[in-house]
Amino acid sequence: GSFPIVDVSLQSMTSMWNPVIVYGAFKDWDGKMAFEERPLFYEGVNSWTAEKISKCSDELMKIKKALEKRGMKIDGVCHVKDWVKKAYAGQIKDTSTLQSCIATNRSYEGIEHEMEVLKPSIKEGTRYVPDFQVRALTQDIPYGMLFNRAVAELVGVETPNTDEVIMWAQAKTEMKKNAYLVEKNGKTVLQMHALKGTRAPQAYGVTTVEKLMEVYGRTATGGVTCG
16 A cells, blocks of 8 residues: 655655765865855755765665565655656756756755854954754754665665765764664664654664554655656
């Protein structure tokens, strides 16, 4: 049957790509360099970041396929390349690549990264450094990206790109005090005790696909068909 809660949770593309955008923008930041202006959030997405978003979406499609093999019907989950064109039809100036779909989306014009403002000096004026305690990391990961990762664990799908982003974000935020993912015996695994308060199904006692289908199939909610 159809499982709308799982469907809608997995299709939350912005909570999947927002953490990747912050990661792409600041993964190489040395902890010292200041910016003269706030970087553009969406319009500043480069080809590397777009490719990482696409790889995370590839992993999401593998999760969808694995769930559908178990009997779930998930209409609203499609690849980010298809989703963005459908969700923002008529708003994108250049639809040739995923990078251009994000960077030339009229709905995203002028949106900047949230930054910490440094005390201005007479020589340099106002300058900025990254603020990692932002919604794109502190909310979009525990309530969005982590859901995908947790379901992947239930169905046995490996998600190295998603893991990479979550692990980086954990190290940069308060999440490091209670990390969701840890390296163990050469593998990246969920720490079950850390999932409380997140949207990960395991936080609610859902530790098998069968239980996922039983619990999450009970409540209907809206969703967008990606057909």
